[in-house]
Every structure is written in structure tokens, then in C-alpha cells.
Amino acid sequence: MSEPLLEVRDLAKRFPIGGGFLSRRPAAELRAVDGVSFSIAEGETLGLVGESGCGKSTTGKMVMRLLAPTAGRIAYAGEDVAGMTDDRTRWFRQQVQMVFQDPFSSLNPRKTVAEIVGQPIALLGEDGGDRRRLRERVFELLDMVGLDPNHANRYPHQFSGGQRQRIGIARALAVRPKLIVLDEPVSALDLSIQAQIINLLTDLQREFGLSYLFISHDLNVVEYLSHRVAVMYLGKIVEAAPAEALFRAPKHPYTQALLSAVLSEDGGSAPMVLEGEIPSPMAVPSGCRFRTRCPRAEPRCAEVEPALEPRAATHRAACHFPVS
């Protein structure tokens, strides 16, 4: 197997909580991401799934270098991103782009579509100075994502949510990146529009050989796009496997509960309802962090934290008593 495009090792992000103007000592610590490792190969989609507060978006931000990790290593094409010079950082930013969740917050309301889509080219592209070529490229990008290039001079508020998300995708594609971090790209969209955007993302991946880090809470959507899936809970990956295996035979009880909670429109079986709620990332339970809600929990789970171990060739789960 060739070298992965992106490799993340033991990545962690802890936020100090409290501490006022004068006292610099934090009152507590929020463990948003607590030692996460994964890799993404060229042309591959890794789905990062979890509920709110599990640290999936924080992980995405660290990969984008919008947030500095507390610990751990991120390597892009074998190169440690932390040690990159300004020149290499510029190259990294061109290689890795992002699509945001909120199609309203992600576009500057005071800029035209052409300015928004052209921004990465102006900042990172080689032909940023050539106005005519910039404009042609913007037209090409708009056409690529299914928007009318004649609308290049319109403002974001003149578009619907789905169209705005297309603008966000065009912006991400502008500098021909190889990896795109998709942070819940369809969860703010209407059902009839979600499918359009998912199809667009699939087409673009096929056409340009893109890799995706696809962050989502929606298992239905993740399955459609992802080759491999990692499930996060309270800052840790609890299960990772090829999509097909994970959805067919989940090993971790949390994944099992998540899957069963997905409501199918044919009614189906009653969901396996988990007790209680996700504990606060400021007070992570000892041992296995899922044990407070786990129907299979035993005393050992409170003492020893299970490691993310292989349960099958490519299927790993962090559980002492995995689902067979």
C-alpha cells in the first residue's frame, strides 16, 4: 500500500476553561479531542461520524490548520505540517481545502460570488494577478458545480441554501486541492437538495481523484460517500472499519446504538434507545468513556480503557466486550 495522503497520529486538543483577566491558571480542562489517529489515501473518503461534542469538527479544524493541536502529529504527503515553512504552508493550503456546514455563515454577505470563489486563487493561485484568467476560471468553477456563470456578479443572499453550498464547493475547488475537509456539508440543507450535493461531491471526487475527510453526524449520508468510517465518541475513535463492514456488522455497542437510532421510513424495528446523555468532555469517565451509557458495561470497563484493536483484518474497535 502506498503512502497515505494524510496521516494523523495521536492528535489531541484540550481547551483550558475558566481563568479570568488576571489569573492565567485555567479552572478546568475540556478534552475536545483525546488522541485520535487515522489516515486517508489518495482518492479515498474517510467518514468521521459522531454526535455533537465528540470532537469531529475540532479534528477537522486541526487538519485544516485552523486550530493548533495540543499534542500529536499531522503529516500531509509524508511531511509534518507543524514543521512547514511559510512556502510549504502556502503549498499545503493549496492542497487542502474545506467546505463548511452553514451555507449562510460560510459566504461573506458583502462579496459577490466571483469574489468569493476567486478568493483562494487570488491568495494562493499562480495566476492570481491576471484578472481575465481569474474570471474565466471562476466561470469554469461555477459551471463545474452546476451554477449559472451569469450569476457571478450576484450576492450570496440571492441564492438558496443548496446553491450557496455549491458556491462553497466551487471556492474549495478553486485552487485544485487534493484533499477536501467536508464539515457536515449537507446537514443544513433540505432533503431534496442534499441528494444533489451528495451526487455533486461524488462526481467531483471521481473526476479529480479527490480525497475527502467527510465529517457528519448523519449515518445515512456517511455511508453513501465514505470508503472507510471512523466513529468518534467523547474525543476518541471507538470504531474504524471499511464502510460496508461497519454498517453491516458494527463491533462497538455505541456504533450499534447509533445505527439502530437511524430511523427508517418503513418504520422498521424499534430503535435501541441509549440511557442518558453524552457526559461532559470536561469530566470524561474513567476506563471506557462509553461505559456510563453502555448496555454491556461491566466493572472492568470502569478500570481499564480499551484500546482501538483489530477485531478483523481491517476492522478495529475499542471495546472489552465487542458485539459479535
Added chain:
Amino acid sequence: MTLVEDRGTAPSPALRSGSAAPLLEVRNLSTHFFTDRGVVKAVDDVSFSVAPGEVVAVVGESGSGKSVTSMSIMGLVPNPPGRIVGGQILLQGRDLVGLPRKAMQDIRGDRIAMIFQDPMTSLDPVFTVEDQMVETLRRHRDLSRGEARDIALETLDKVHVPDPPRRLKAYPFELSGGLRQRVMIAIALSCQPALLIADEPTTALDVTVQAQILQLLTELQRDNGMGIVLITHDFGVVAQCADRVVVMYAGRVMETGSREAVLQRPRHPYTQALLRSRPRLGERGRLTAIPGIPPDLANPLPGCPFANRCAETVDACWAGLPALQSVAGDAEPGRRVRCIRRESPT
């Protein structure tokens, strides 16, 4: 099961179990918004009814008019720019349209209660749960603080809030998302409303918590014989707890019927396409997306509102609005579809 003695307008037990007289009847409701760009017909000639103990799901995407429908029932349409321009909203036979503000305030929170997508919009951040529950109860019932507090405790217990006495003293920000939603449901239920309007009650919640809340709602509805109008965009939620379904698009009702009928035998091209475009577990590959975007309500389509996105459209679809009528081969009462391609041959 009685938390508070019912008085006056409460439905009789007979009415609760039966399906004869509707609890809520929305007749030809039209709510329009008068904007710079023209009249936006957010809700246009919408009719449906809810029997006691029944869950009616109003399904649609943003701009379909489902939320404006619920605001209209609650008498909360922002005016200006919005106004109910026609129709009736009959709650136990009494028309709510045009009721004086005071009368509507008495009904709201008492006979009709509402829960929202974001609990923080209906919980006041500066008051404790106790303050808010007791205030709601005493507004509508002649109770002492102590009595109201007892009922509040009982209701919190009913919605499975762990350790009610402690939560009663809590401020909304001290509660997790799921607990806030439960507290909001408890406030909504404290006066034992005949009708509950749930506007996307689980959309903001995590999937594992969503399952808990839906289970709770179904349980409460079964126990209390309350009617529920469930506003949602999620067919999964519909499948989980709705009895009947009203599918809305661009301010119009496009299809109605029982849950089984709409989900398993959808007849309107819009419903069919919407159900097909939904990603499902266990399936991969290409999704069948609906092309285009919902119409600009300030420039409504001349005929069927779905005509510009419909795979089966013919020129006649643009000639005039199709009627909402029964379909050939479906004898179910209340089953209606608005499509000229589905009209039974006369």
C-alpha cells in the same frame, strides 16, 4: 394521569378515545406575507384535521409553509408583514382566527401548547425551571405556588427528567440539550393541553437523544389522548410516530393520507421523488436527486407548484392548480393527491 383537574373546555373521555369529532380542524387556511417583493403566499388554502389522540405529521422542506401553518394555529404569525387572510382554525369547534389577543393568550399554553426545535427559544435564560413551570401553571390555573410546584415536579418526573427536585432549581443553561427539550416538553404538558404542536422537536438533537424524545412523545400522547401536530422535514421521524401525514410544498398541501399510504404508496411525484432522494442505510451508489430548487414564493408557478422540477410534468401542469382529490385505486378515507397526472378517469 390527571395532573390538573380539567375544567371547562376539556374534551370528554368519550371524545378522547373516539375519532368522530376532530380536535383541531384547519379549513382553507391562507397566511400571506406582504413584502417589498410582493405578496408571499406562505400558506395557501391548507386544510387538515387532527382527532384526539392522533399524531398528524406536516412534512415539508424549508419554504413549504409547514412552520407558518403551526404559527398560524398558535396565533403567532408576525404581523406585519404576515397575516391570516382566510380560512378557519377550529379548536374543539371554536374558531381561533380573529380571536382577541387576550383570548388567544389564554388558549396558548393551556389548550394548545407548542414545543420548538431550539428549546432555548422558549425557555427564559434568566429564570429557573421552577419559576417558568410555576408561572405557566398559575397563569392558566387557580393554584397556590406550592400546588403548582407539586404539579411541576410530577410533570418533570413524567417526562423522565432524572432527579426532578434538583432540576427544578436549575437554570436552562445548566441543562444538556436533551434535558432542555424534556423540560420544554414538561412545561408544554403541565396544563394538560388538548393539542400539542411540535415544530421539529428533535432536529437539533443527537440521534441517540432524538430516539429518546420521540419515544417520550409517543408515550405521552398515548397516555393523555392528546392530539399532536408534528412539523418535520424528516421522514424517519414521520415513520416513527405519525398516524397521518400532510405533505406540503410551496405553501400547498400536495398529498395526504395515513402514514402507511404516504410512505409506502406515495402517489404525488413530489413525495415519490423526495422519498427516493433520501439516502438509506445499506444502500450506496448514486442518489436520485430532485433537480432544481423550490420556487421563489414571490414568483409562484402559474399551475402546479412542482411543475418546474417534476419528472412527469406536461404542459397542462402549468395551466392551472390541480385540485386536491382522491386517487383511483385508493379507498382510504382522507387520502388525497394534488396532481393532474394522478386523477382518476371520470
Added chain:
Amino acid sequence: MTDAMQDFSRAELEAGRAAREAWEARAKRDARKPESSLRLLWTALKRDKLAMASAVFLLLVALATIFAPWLAPYGPNEANPSLRLEPPLTEGHLLGLDGQGRDILTRLLYGGRVSLPIALIPVAIATFISVILGLIAGFYRKGVGEVIMRVLDIFYAFPTVMLAIAIAGILGPGMMNVMLSIVIVLIPYITRVVYTATMVVSEEDFVQAARACGASDTRIIFSEVLPNVMSPVIVYGTTTMGLQVVFAAGLSFLGLGVQPPIADWGIMTASGRDVLSVAPHVSTIPGIVLLLVALAFNLVGDGLRDALDPRLRL
């Protein structure tokens, strides 16, 4: 599809085709308009008749004072002692004469050349400084931002009017010193407006998107954040202008502002104090002008605020 294809009459099909073409033409036409937020603002503002009337009024007042030398019937210090304190509508003197026999209309026109700039220039300067301070404080909330906001908090501790009077008193009377004191008094308030707006805008995803493209902080602050914090600043600035016109006049009234023989509306109001019972018009007319100007600025500010409020749009 199990449904049988229905037969539609030719008339139905043709009517449908025509309706469809008309609709598509209209949709296309609507789509072509590039609606900048400025144009939207104008559309919304145009509907507010009161704000529009106020804006027109202010424009006329400004033009009248600018062209005072050509418009005024007399010289600003030209006195006709025989007509001292004559009331309005005296032959040749529309608004009457003051205690020294000077034409009040003339002096109002000339007074505006002091009263308006003495308030508006400091508002502009204070806004400029505050926007920079507020952007920096809101963007770098820890460290620099905290220092800026804490220092400005000290100014909050004093009542505005007292502070301005104290500053003007220390610096001594004069036009420049009045302007300086207004600038100092305004900065904490406008900075807070900018600071709050900047904090909100900095959290938006488009700021992250710019950062993901390697945009520098300076670039983000000026090209992404600044255009989005201007609305509340413009509203605040416009609303406060009216107050500052009155305020500057007030300082002159107290003798802390411009000194005679230069006359602004404040001095004119003050000069009629002694004759209030015999010739009330000497004080009240400049007072009414001050009131109308202040009111007009407020109404324009309110109109702008409503027009900029996204909740009122659909």
C-alpha cells in the same frame, strides 16, 4: 409508474405552455438583477417616508449653511439697532432680529457653518479611530483587545456630559477644544459597538474560509470583517450626530465653546436668555432649529437601522 397517461385537451396544453413561458421569462428576469446590499438598503429606506423627509431636510439645512454668503440677506454681524428685538415677520426680516439688531435668519445660516461641522467632524474622527480600535479589540480578544477595552471602561465610569465639560474646561474654550472633547467622549461608545459586531463576525465561517486560504490577519480584518461591521456603526454614528449637534451647542451655550463674535446656534440661544420674556423668539428660534436637526438625525438613524435589519426582509 402505474398511472395511465391522461389525455389533455389541446386548449389545456396550450394554456399551460403559455403560462410556463411567461413564468420562465419572469424567473429569468428576476435572476439577472445583481442586488447589492446597498441597493436593498436603498429600497428599504425609500419606503420609510419619515426618514426620507428627514434626510431631505438635513440636506437642505446643510446646503443652506454652505451657501450662506449667497443666500443670507444680510451680513452676519450687520446690525440695525433701530429694529432691535423686532419679532419674526418684520418687513425684510423673516425670523426677526436679536438684541443687537442683527437678522436672525442670517445668523442661523452662518451659525450652521459652525454648529454642524463642530459636531459632525468629531463624530467622523471618533468613528474612524473607534473602528480601528474596535476591530483590533474584537479580533484579538485576549491580550491587546482586553487592554483596549479595559482602558475604555475607565471612560465609561464618568458621566458623558460631565466628562466633556471637564475636558473642555481644562483645555479652555474654543472650537478645536470642543471638537476634541466630543471625540474623546464618543470613542468608548463607538468602539464598543464595533467591538461587539467584530466579535460576532469573527466567528463566522467565512473568516475561517479566508484563513484556510492563508489570508493574513490584516487582510481578514479589513476585507472580511470591516465591511460586515459597518452597518451598526453607521446607524450609531448617524443617530449620535443629532445628539452631538445639541451637545456642541450646549458647550457654546455654557461659554465653553466658540467665542463671540463667531456665532453658533448655542451662542444664539444663550444670547436671548435675558430677553426671554420680552422677545422669546431670540432664544427659541435657534433652539427649535437645533431640535429639528437633532430629531432629523435620529429619524434617519432609526430608518437606517430598520432598513438594515435582516429580520424585516424576506
